[in-house]
Amino acid sequence: xxxxxxxxxxxxxxxxxxxxxxxxxxxxxxxxxxxxxxxxxxxxxxxxxxxxxxxxxxxxxxxxxxxxxxxxxxxxxxxxxxxxxxxxxxxxxxxxxxxxxxxxxxxxxxxxxxxxxxxxxxxxxxxxxxxxxxxxxxxxxxxxxxxxxxxxxxxxxxxxxxxxxxxxxxxxxxxxxxxxxxx
DNA sequence: CATGGGATTGACT
DNA sequence: GTCAATCCCATGC
Numbered sequence: 308x309x310x311x312x313x314x315x316x317x318x319x320x321x322x323x324x325x326x327x328x329x330x331x332x333x334x335x336x337x338x339x340x341x342x343x344x345x346x347x348x349x350x351x352x353x354x355x356x357x358x359x360x361x362x363x364x365x366x367x368x369x370x371x372x373x374x375x376x377x378x379x380x381x382x383x384x385x386x387x388x389x390x391x392x393x394x395x396x397x398x399x400x401x402x403x404x405x406x407x408x409x410x411x412x413x414x415x416x417x418x419x420x421x422x423x424x425x426x427x428x429x430x431x432x433x434x435x436x437x438x439x440x441x442x443x444x445x446x447x448x449x450x451x452x453x454x455x456x457x458x459x460x461x462x463x464x465x466x467x468x469x470x471x472x473x474x475x476x477x478x479x480x481x482x483x484x485x486x487x488x489x490x
Numbered sequence: 491c492a493t494g495g496g497a498t499t500g501a502c503t
Numbered sequence: 504g505t506c507a508a509t510c511c512c513a514t515g516c
Contacts (some may be wrong), residue, residue, distance in 0.1 A: 340497070348497075358512060375498050376509030380495085396499055425498050435511095466497050 309450055311366035311442075315341045315385040315392040319477050322383065322394055323455045327429040328447040332407050334399030334421050336448075337479040338465045338486055343380070344391035345444075345467040351391025361439045362391040371438040373429070375376055378425030379434050381441055397465070399427045401482040407432075423486040432486070462490035 310324065311318055319341040325381050336381050344362070346425040350372070351362040361370045362384060370382040375478035382393035399421035401408060408420045409431035428434070433446065442448050459480040463471045465487060477490040 342497075350497080353513070356513070372497085373509090373511060375496060376511075378498050380497060392500070397497085464497070468496090 309367075309382060309383045309448060312387050313385070315343050315394060316475060318379075318383065319394045319475065320455075320458055321457055322396070322448070322451065322476055323479050324451045326447075327381075327396065327427075328397060328403070328405075329433055329445060331429045332402070332432070333402045333406030334427065335402055335481040336396060336398075337400050337484045338396075338398035338461075339477050340395040341385075341475040342393050342395060342396055342478075343386070348464065348467045348471075348473075349393075350409040351393075354390065355391075359391055362393055363389060364439070367442050369437055369440050369442055370448065371433060371435055373435060374425065380424045381428050381433055381446075383448065385418045395424060396427065398422050398482075398484055398486045399423045399430075400482065401430070403425060418483070422484055425490065431449065459489040485486040 322336050322339050342349040351359045351425040365387050365388045368384045374380050381396045383394050386392040401420050420430045457480040459478045460474050461476040461478045464476045
């Protein structure tokens, strides 16, 4: 099992190489970012509100929220209960159910099915209804069955305006499935 | 109650 | 490279 109750940066590294499954679709995590309530880029920075309740809840649950009014983004809640922190899943290598993914996303190159946080949720059929559900059912995150892949610390996180200097984006080195090339 | 911003994507120039 | 789409919710009056 994966221990989500550890420091969020450790969990972000640990998740690289693990497999996410939802129904018939599955993919290997190749890119993550860490968010912690102590820094202003994290939603939990504002404190405990209805929106951030899940982030402060027990680790190992899904935090799914709507971005730019359009996309659903998938996070894994980390750190002990009471600490607002989560790992954003930013990109996957498609493994199973690729035709289902293609059907959900439209005629799309395999390379573009899961190469972004909004893309992979659409490909796996993950929506806001899965917010605050345990990682295990219906979304599964399986521990690695192989040694940890080489990790590239890709520098700053993407698409944010605050705490841009934190090097909290992690990629599988050399993976062709990233949302953006590693730093 | 009104307002503004955001962890993005895809279409278009 | 630029830009619109679109909605939840925190904040402020």
